[in-house]
Amino acid sequence: xxxxTGDRIRELLALAAAMDVDGMARHFAPDIVMELPYAPAPMPxxxxxxxxxxxxxxxxxxxxxxxxxxxERVHVVEGGTVxxxxxxxxxxxxxxxxxxxxxxxxxxxxxxxxxxxRWREFYDPEVVLGAFPQ
Numbered sequence: 488x489x490x491x492t493g494d495r496i497r498e499l500l501a502l503a504a505a506m507d508v509d510g511m512a513r514h515f516a517p518d519i520v521m522e523l524p525y526a527p528a529p530m531p532x533x534x535x536x537x538x539x540x541x542x543x544x545x546x547x548x549x550x551x552x553x554x555x556x557x558x559e560r561v562h563v564v565e566g567g568t569v570x571x572x573x574x575x576x577x578x579x580x581x582x583x584x585x586x587x588x589x590x591x592x593x594x595x596x597x598x599x600x601x602x603x604x605r606w607r608e609f610y611d612p613e614v615v616l617g618a619f620p621q
Contacts, residue, residue: 491601492563492567492570492597492601493561493562493563493570495514495601496561496570496572496595497558497561497572498514499511499514499595499603500556500558500572500574501556502514503544503556504554504555504556504576506548506551506554508541508544508545508548511541511544512537512541514602514603515537515540515541515602515603516537516598516600516602516603516604517536517537518536518537518604519536519537519540519602519603519604519605519606520533520534520535520536520540520604520605520606521533521534521539521540521543521605521606521607521608522534522605522606522607522608523608523610524607524609525609525610525611525612526612526615527612527615527616530615531543540606549581550580550581550582550619551578551579551580551581551587552579552580552581552584553578553579554576554577554578554579554587555576555577555578556574556575556576557574557575557576557577558572558573558574559573559574559575560572560573561573567597568596568597569594569595569596569597570594570595570597571592571593571594571595572591572592572593572595573590573591573592574590574591574593575588575589575590575591576588576589576591580618580619583618585617585618585619586618587614587615587618588614589610589611589614589615590610590611591608591609591610592608592609593606593607593608593609594606594607595607
C-alpha cells in the first residue's frame with residue numbers, strides 16, 4: 488500500500504478542500520466511522536456509517552464560501568493500513584465572512600481494499616468557536 492496509500496489520502500484531502508463530497512465517498516468504506524474528539528458542543532464527536540459521514544461533509548461544505556487545504560506531511564505506517572496526515576485549512580465562513588484557519592492531525596485507518604474505515608481528526612476547537620460563535 489505504501490506510497491500509493493499516501494497519494495490516496497492526499498487525493499481525499501484535495502477532494503475535501505474542493506468540497507467534492509461525492510468524490511470523497513469513493514474513498515470511504517460503507518462502515519466508516521468519523522471521530523472528531525475535540526469538536527465543541529453542540530457538534531457531535533462521532534459519525535457512524537457512510538450516510539452519516541457524507542451528511543456531515545455536505546453540511547460542512549455548505550458553511551464555507553471558500554476552503555483550501557494544504558497538506559504538510561503524510562505518514563504511512565503499520566504496513567500501509569494507517570495514515571497520519573498533518574495539514575492546515577484556510578476558509579471563509581459563508582454567512583458571516585469570518586476567516587477560518589485551522590491545523591489538523593488526522594489518523595486514517597484503511598480497510599483491506601484501501602478505503603477509509605476510520606477518520607479520526609484532531610484540530611483546535613477554539614478556532615471553530617471563533618468562526619462559528621454560538
